Amino acid sequence: MSIRDDASDTAPTAASPGWGFPTPSHTVVSDDADALEQDKKPGYGVSTFAETVPLPGNTYVIRARDSGRAITIVNKELRLMEWDCAGDKSSHWECEERGGWLAFKNPVGGKYIGHNGNGVFHAQAEWHLLWESFCARKHPEGGFLLLNRGWWWWNPLQKMDVDESGRKLVHNSDRGTVWEFLKL
16 A cells, blocks of 8 residues: 655655554644643533443443542442542442343442332342343433333333432433443
8 A cells, every 4th residue: 555645745644554544743732721721620511531432341430421420339329429530449330241231340349230120220239130231322412321221121221310319320211311431
């Protein structure tokens, strides 16, 4: 393969092995200190992290995109809490797959996120079965909706949402919380 050299293209390039596309040999960084400082501020309405797709074999912090709070185990209960990146594994979730369905297991207690049959999510199951099965649907504005299987396999999928208190996680058929996955 040959790499095209246009006279109108003034940036030097390096070859990209296997693709044949020119790659810039340098990166441009802004000298605008205000713009750089603004990039460091968390804008919870807009993610400051790259979109990460949850994949089996990886560990994630699962955060609500609008608040930045993470799904966390507190006193054996599932809660949405502030997350400070300090290495507290109560907000770490290992992603697993079974039959095409995702599951999220906490590495400390070995319990899976699932629902209790009454529309409330918890982390008490020791295995990945029907109630612990999720799929992640890409949201058009970024992030993902977490869809969970209901009572029986023929029930419609329910969205994981945050209740009115802002702390508990519940089933919702109409709307769902938009989540982002921070890979650890």
